[in-house]
Amino acid sequence: MIYQGDGITVKERDDGLAELTFDLKGESVNKFNQATLQELKEVTTELASSKVKGLLVTSAKEGFIVGADITEFLGWFDQEEEQIVADILDANAIFSAFEDLPFPTVVAINGICLGGGFEMALACDYRVMSKTAKVGLPEVKLGIYPGFGGTVRLSRVTGADNAIEWIASGSEKSADQAFKDGAVDAVSELEAVNEDAYQLLKKITSGELEYEQKRAEKKAKLKLSPIESMMAFETAKGFVAAKAGKHYPSPVEAIKSMQKHANFERDKAIAVEAKGFAKMAKTPVAKNLIGLFLNDQKIKRIAKHHTKDAPEVNQAAVLGAGIMGGGIAYQSAYKGTPILMKDINEDGIQLGLKEASKLLVKAVERGKIDTAKMAETLCKIRPALSYGEFENVDVCVEAVVENPAVKKSVLAEAEQQLKEGAVLASNTSTISITELATALQKPENFCGMHFFNPVHRMPLVEVIRGEKTSDRTVAAVVSYAQKMGKTPIVVNDCPGFLVNRILFPYFGGFAALLNDGVDFERIDKLMEKFGWPMGPAYLMDVVGIDTGIHAQKVMAAGFPDRMTHGYKTAMDVMFEQQRFGQKNGKGFYQYSVDKKGKPKKETDSEAHALVRQVAQNSVEVSDQDIVNRLMIPMCLETVRCLEDGIVASPAEADLGLIYGLGFPPFLGGALKYIDDTGISEFVDLCKQFEHLGALYQPTEKLLEMSETNSTFYAQ
Structure with missing residues (x-):
């Protein structure tokens, strides 16, 4: 030697x-x-x-x-x-x-x-x-x-x-x-x-x-x-x-x-x-991106802790074979876990299979996989109109319409078909997991598994723990999410969970800006320049304005003090006019299909006219104030989620926003953004806008942190 x-x-x-x-x-x-x-x-x-x-x-x-x-x-x-x-x-x-x-x-x-x-x-x-x-x-x-x-x-x-x-x-x-x-x-x-x-x-x-x-x-x-x-x-x-x-x-x-x-x-x-x-x-960019890498490593360690006694997930199922169900089936099969894709009719099955096939064809065209891998993946997706093979399922994900009554009915029916110890999860984006669990005989075997659209691209999965969800159930779903190549973050139950709860105050700030007469295209361009992949109006169109209206009602019921609008919003009028966004070709923008088959965003004068109808004011707002009026509510709601125990750590909160919403990575996340602004400076900024309502009021704990020069991340 x-x-x-x-x-x-x-x-x-x-x-x-x-x-x-x-x-x-x-x-x-x-x-x-x-x-x-x-x-x-x-x-x-x-x-x-x-x-x-x-x-x-x-x-x-x-x-x-x-x-x-x-x-x-x-x-x-x-x-x-x-x-x-x-x-x-x-x-x-x-x-x-x-x-x-x-x-x-x-x-x-x-x-x-x-x-x-x-x-x-x-x-x-x-x-x-x-x-x-x-x-x-x-x-x-x-x-x-x-x-x-x-x-x-x-x-x-x-x-x-x-x-x-x-x-x-x-x-x-x-x-x-x-x-x-x-x-x-x-x-x-x-x-x-x-x-x-x-x-x-x-x-x-x-x-x-x-x-x-x-x-x-x-x-x-x-x-x-x-x-x-x-x-x-x-x-x-x-x-x-x-x-x-x-x-x-x-x-x-x-x-x-x-x-x-x-x-x-x-x-x-x-x-x-x-x-x-x-x-x-x-540079601050390097500091924040390195911080995100370390946060990601921390979350992997947390996931490892959650899964140390996880049961094997060798067979999955998804209930509801639409775009979302097809995306879940594709991701599961592509990463090696066979999946049953059940729907109540053949049209739904075909829609799900079409979605999975489309994603696989694109993967072949990009050279990521060959045709043999495509065929192998498709063979791992088995369509079903009945529960015939569900006795072998380890994890079953419900992905039907976002309606509590429908979800409860489907979940109760599926529970009867699953083997002893099988885990049932709901891909809901806003509905209380604890409430959905009231329809089940074994609520301990149930949790939320919230995927983000499009499933194959968005890295985050929120695993939502209801009041009666067992550790074993969380372990199984975290393990399954990891097998699917996703980053799971475990959160506690509340309206909107983590990501949507934080998103809707941002949308609330946007609605108030439109109410003050600010042009939505100006806002979009400004926030994209700030670092977001898309501005709030464009994001609403992508999410779906009908989906947004439903989620807004859930959020307003859960947090009436700060998420209830006292006026008719631009989103309300878009919904009334059946302008649902990309899904039907018109929302805040109108959409045509480009040569690659992707929706192409274009200005729509009718949309501008509709928004002007509901603007109650005509206020001059600076570019910086637009940014502040959007970012402050989002950041404060992130603080509240941490204080309320919805999320366990600043690392999980910030990475959830980056992986689930596209929060600008170079800023490090909402809590890191507050740290970099300075807690005292951020509190002073909030106070400048407190006249706009509860969305802009700092929490008592944040005020204490300001007094003691504390930070969310150790310096």
Whole structure:
């Protein structure tokens, strides 16, 4: 044994060769924390003065290295920018010293190899990748960009165009794509990847293959003429800026960094990268996106706690085969859990099957799956007009119309057909789970399982615990949601649960703005500029104004002090005119179908005329006041949900809004938005608008937090 550490070991192989293995003790994955970086420094120093003739780099875990240890980032990034630059250059000195070892290095990439892990692989002379592995540099998703030499080495290895696409998109790449782009040198079967890499190393050390020229090119200037450089980088900056948007600067900054260091050799180029990296690390965007990543990890740990005694879910069922039922059936089958899709008539069955087939065809067209996978998935969806096979169902999801009487009837009927211990769940968006459970003989086996539309795209599932819901039921549904590839958040029962309860005060603020005569298209454009994927009027059209009217009544009954409108709203008049939104082609906007079959939004003068009819005032409202009048009610309702115990933690509340509503991720969530505004400053802002009603009145606890300088997240 040449070296033995907690994250790295080095042992002798035949013919003067050695093998360095990453295997971080006490962790399920390898990652670059400070301790592992220090071990790599020690190993490199020892190897540089050894008699080793060649080095194989492997992993003892299923993946190679998932990246840097993100839990260390926030503390590290709290330092001054100059200290971050110094620290990142110290880390880079380790990678560069490894790259400069006086013998060839070959890495066997056996599994996930991302961020700092892939930067480690790029520091090796040759890369052999298993067919099932994934590689990439996803740092832009955290508001930063590669800082361990990734922008420098990848651009030299693959060329500028490929490096720009890899880094600016942050996407994971398959072995075929990585080989095609020149990022890896060979692709092997998983079980052979280490041996193939070792045999390649032997060929290099025997002189059959060279490595010094290959290494020299990687450390040299980028091979681009001034005109080629301008074409590559300037074109990319414009395209990426338009796609990323102004709130996410790191993809464009990564391109600027590559452009700046294109004419420098490795060490000067890395200094350029380090300076730009530190600049991004100090942005609020990076802080919030890293916080979201850590929140996501926390929620995964919470889900693991919920599911520690979860029963197996091998067979599912969905009641109601419409668009929603078809989406649930598709997602379940696509992720491997067979599902019965029951409806009361053949038309409903066909609608559900059509929805599932449409999604599968699109997946084939995008190259995500092949026709064999499509056929396999469809075979996992079994349509049914009766309860004939329901004795084998483990979890049954009711997805019929949003009507308490209908839901109770369907749930009571289904309960009689399920086996002992089977779990029943309702995909309701607003109706009390405790109330629905009154129709059941075993309410302990019942909970809410609220999917968001469209099911295949929206990552969140709210798992709603009623008064009598058992832990076993919650465990089963959380486990099933995870098997479906979703992020489940467990919440307690109340009107609207978590996400819709928080959404409707936002809509309430919107209704009041329209009542004051503010143009809804102006509001939409402003909120989209602020960072929302769509403004409130457009969102209402997508949700469905008829659906919104129903939900509004539920919310008003539950929270009359702040969710009852004392006037006829624009949504009311749209509903009266049967303008339901995208579902029937007209709402606040009118909709036509584009070439891809998607609804295309267009201005509708009739809608504007209808809204003007119900406007009672004509008030001049500034852009900032529009933002405040929409954001304050949403943020305050999030605070109330936390105080009322509807959601257990700020992390779950904020991630629920981001995954369920599209709350701007760069802001970190509603509670993080309050923290970043400053609790006292936010309370002062609320007081400016208190004359508008209870939606704008801060809670007693928030006032106390203002007095004590508390925050929702530990600083």
